[in-house]
Amino acid sequence: MDILNIADEPVFDERIVKYEMHTYNPYANTTLGHSDEIRIPIQQQDLYTLPCESFLYIEGKLVTNPTDEARDNVCKMGNNCVAFMFDEMRYELDGFEIDRNRNIGITSTIKNYISLTTEESKTLKYASWNPNEYPLTDENFNFCVPLNTLLGFCENYKRIVINARHELVLICSRNDNNCLIARADTNPIIELLKIQWRMPHVARSEVNKLSLLRTLESRRYLSMRFRSWDLYKFPMLQNTTKHSRAVKAATQLEKPRYVIFAL
Numbered sequence: 001m002d003i004l005n006i007a008d009e010p011v012f013d014e015r016i017v018k019y020e021m022h023t024y025n026p027y028a029n030t031t032l033g034h035s036d037e038i039r040i041p042i043q044q045q046d047l048y049t050l051p052c053e054s055f056l057y058i059e060g061k062l063v064t065n066p067t068d069e070a071r072d073n074v075c076k077m078g079n080n081c082v083a084f085m086f087d088e089m090r091y092e093l094d095g096f097e098i099d100r101n102r103n104i105g106i107t108s109t110i111k112n113y114i115s116l117t118t119e120e121s122k123t124l125k126y127a128s129w130n131p132n133e134y135p136l137t138d139e140n141f142n143f144c145v146p147l148n149t150l151l152g153f154c155e156n157y158k159r160i161v162i163n164a165r166h167e168l169v170l171i172c173s174r175n176d177n178n179c180l181i182a183r184a185d186t187n188p189i190i191e192l193l194k195i196q197w198r199m200p201h202v203a204r205s206e207v208n209k210l211s212l213l214r215t216l217e218s219r220r221y222l223s224m225r226f227r228s229w230d231l232y233k234f235p236m237l238q239n240t241t242k243h244s245r246a247v248k249a250a251t252q253l254e255k256p257r258y259v260i261f262a263l
Contacts, residue, residue, distance in 0.1 A: 018203035023057075023196050032192035035087075035174050040197040042166040048212075049166065050200040051091075052148055052158045055127075058082055059142045059194040064186045075182035082128040082145045083108045084178040085190065088171040091153055093164045099153035099228050105178055107231045108150050110262050124149065144198075156226035160202055162212055168197050227257060 002008075026038050042049070064075055078084065084105030091099045101107055112129065121129060127145045147154040147168075173179075176190045204212065215222075230248065237243055249255060 015208040020201045036172045038170040040168045045163050048160045048202045052154045054199045055146045057196040060192045062139045063189045075188045079131045080109045081179040086170050087173045090169040092167040103231045152228045153226045
């Protein structure tokens with residue numbers, strides 16, 4: 001900014017007319033049990049969506065069967081418990097897989113411990129990110145989890161997606177062992193009641209909309225740059241002083257950029 005240029009006219013950015021949050025549900029016959037596949041589609045194609053600001057809304061109930069001794073013992077939801085409720089997450093555009101995250105709980109926990117600031121951690125308290133766990137007294141819970149904490153695509157690609165069919169695919173975990181902290185005799189079980197995908201819709205001005213449509217009609221390729229996350233896990237290591245592991249490497253765009261080592 002030139003502080004001496006006093007003759008400049010004020011500039012108003014009116015490219016965005018409206019910003020709305022829309023809710024999308026799984027298919028009607030979808031079940032929310034262990035190992036189930038949950039597909040949440042966005043079929044309408046004439047939309048301007050902003051996936052980096054979308055989030056999962058989850059409602060559920062914690063079912064316990066405590067003994068008399070353990071009745072006063074409160075069961076806790078572990079840190080990042082929503083991520084541990086699923087084994088896998090996939091993001092698809094027009095039927096093509098864009099990004100995938102396997103072992104969501106471990107991967108996102110390690111990644112967020114490193115990348116989140118103290119203030120960001122506080123704002124994500126209601127996204128199930130709380131290292132002090134969540135004591136539940138009424139057995140019901142609900143969380144709003146931003147997808148930018150679970151998928152590299154939503155973390156890095158901060159632009160709108162034009163005229164595309166979106167689909168979010170979730171594979172439920174086989175059990176709830178990694179989500180809860182409780183005594184063994186309480187036999188806690190998480191019962192998911194509702195899962196929704198809430199996606200922002202961006203309404204553009206007519207001039208800007210025409211410019212975007214011309215870009216699409218030119219049929220040029222649009223780059224979508226982001227970092228994907230991979231997890232390489234060894235549950236049992238040999239009792240030796242040296243161990244080597246294979247990591248996928250490529251000379252093109254998919255080459256590793258960062259490595260996080262955790263024990």
